[in-house]
Amino acid sequence: xxxxxxxxxxxxxxxxxxxxxxxxxxxxxxxxxxxxxxxxxxxxxxxxxxxxxxxxxxxxxxxxxxxxxxxxxxxxxxxxxxxxxxxxxxxxxxxxxxxxxxxxxxxxxxxxxxxxxxxxxxxxxxxxxxxxxxxxxxxxxxxxxxxxxxxxxxxxxxxxxxxxxxxxxxxxxxxxxxxxxxxxxxxxxxxxxxxxxxxxxxxxxxxxxxxxxxxxxxxxxxxxxxxxxxxxxxxxxxxxxxxxxxxxxxxxxxxxxxxxxxxxxxxxxxxxxxxxxxxxxxxxxxxxxxxxxxxxxxxxxxxxxxxxxxxxxxxxxxxxxxxxxxxxxxxxxxxxxxxxxxxxxxxxxxxxxxxxxxxxxxxxxxxxxxxxxxxxxxxxxxxxxxxxxxxxxxxxxxxxxxxxxxxxxxxxxxxxxxxxxxxxxxxxxxxxxxxxxxxxxxxxxxxxxxxxxxx
Ligand code: PLP
Numbered sequence: 001x002x003x004x005x006x007x008x009x010x011x012x013x014x015x016x017x018x019x020x021x022x023x024x025x026x027x028x029x030x031x032x033x034x035x036x037x038x039x040x041x042x043x044x045x046x047x048x049x050x051x052x053x054x055x056x057x058x059x060x061x062x063x064x065x066x067x068x069x070x071x072x073x074x075x076x077x078x079x080x081x082x083x084x085x086x087x088x089x090x091x092x093x094x095x096x097x098x099x100x101x102x103x104x105x106x107x108x109x110x111x112x113x114x115x116x117x118x119x120x121x122x123x124x125x126x127x128x129x130x131x132x133x134x135x136x137x138x139x140x141x142x143x144x145x146x147x148x149x150x151x152x153x154x155x156x157x158x159x160x161x162x163x164x165x166x167x168x169x170x171x172x173x174x175x176x177x178x179x180x181x182x183x184x185x186x187x188x189x190x191x192x193x194x195x196x197x198x199x200x201x202x203x204x205x206x207x208x209x210x211x212x213x214x215x216x217x218x219x220x221x222x223x224x225x226x227x228x229x230x231x232x233x234x235x236x237x238x239x240x241x242x243x244x245x246x247x248x249x250x251x252x253x254x255x256x257x258x259x260x261x262x263x264x265x266x267x268x269x270x271x272x273x274x275x276x277x278x279x280x281x282x283x284x285x286x287x288x289x290x291x292x293x294x295x296x297x298x299x300x301x302x303x304x305x306x307x308x309x310x311x312x313x314x315x316x317x318x319x320x321x322x323x324x325x326x327x328x329x330x331x332x333x334x335x336x337x338x339x340x341x342x343x344x345x346x347x348x349x350x351x352x353x354x355x356x357x358x359x360x361x362x363x364x365x366x367x368x369x370x371x372x373x374x375x376x377x378x379x380x381x382x383x384x385x386x387x388x389x390x391x392x393x394x395x396x397x398x399x400x401x402x403x404x405x406x407x408x409x410x411x412x413x414x415x416x417x418x419x420x421x422x423x424x425x426x427x428x429x430x431x432x433x434x435x436x437x438x439x440x441x442x443x444x445x446x447x448x449x450x451x452x453x454x455x
Contacts, residue, residue: 038065059430060288077334094333115328119261119287120154122298136313150184150232205244217252227273234384265289268380269353297332356381410450
């Protein structure tokens, strides 16, 4: 067996890691672990250290690790048919079954699903769909896309542009022209602390409408948003946000893309986050929870109304010229079918609501008086803790303090993995949906102890 030293050497010599401080990693300063195995909510590294993964990988291993039902479905599919493409109308039992299962679970106005590989390429597909649709409808100037500061939609050229976090723009020459960002629905960091929640919701809505009017509604094709800001800090929207935003989009004939890569398949205690917030999207992006990350697979679910335009387009202009070799890959689809069956049979959507609420209320109670905790917030099986130097003035720590990163490192010493979110001192939690209350208690006590150690 290869030694850890050998693997670490090869790693530094040859492996270009995503979202990594490359120079620190090369110097051996990053928190790299070589993971060996996992079961339930626990992962284990090659030294036998067992850690509770309170972020489910990258909020994706929704059913938990080590599920034999999914592993066997993948193996059976690989033996029977590892690959066939889905171009020009081809399919497999797995991909067709999964399409049916996805559409059956989606909101009633949704009728088709296009399969890709990950959330970024699904959002890339969505923007192409929107542009294509507006061309077919004879309004070629209606192409700009509005997303939100602090939104996360991927890290490709278009999707990195849609993402509203500086880290994903800087030095990449993003955002591209035609992608606009409006106010983040982030009440804790509202522009004026005297604003009530209702006033802040109205402010977000009027900022959006002002942008649409400034640019001209006939130039805006779509608005893309996560039901709840995820990577931007795990921030539930202020009350009434979606009820205020949607009429503006309808009024200006702007397509609504709900990016449910994180919230899809149960994380908020409902099958889709759209149901949780009464959102009526035209397109829904899915990925992570679709297979619980047992294989890469994503999807764009689209409404019947938009589908009719696509059909019309191909009758006029010929075949729809968009596809990946691995669209609807049979192994990913087999994983998806087994995963969705498990989510149902284990009642994981309900558990996400119940145990997620327990995690959130327990965390809030445990940190209520901590001088460096500005806010504990969350929804379903998502929770975050915003850390501040001073809770009355909400002052940030200096970036050089790396406060959240140090808390996360102190939690790791206690055997719990949380995530220092990329912008601000925010610790994120997004455990597998099968989390138990006693595992939630373990997360909370590790957070409290780590915070006390670092403060
Ligand atoms: N959309 C959202 C809401 C996400 O959280 C992510 C990833 O975290 C993506 C899109 C991009 O997905 P991927 O990393 O699979 O490309």
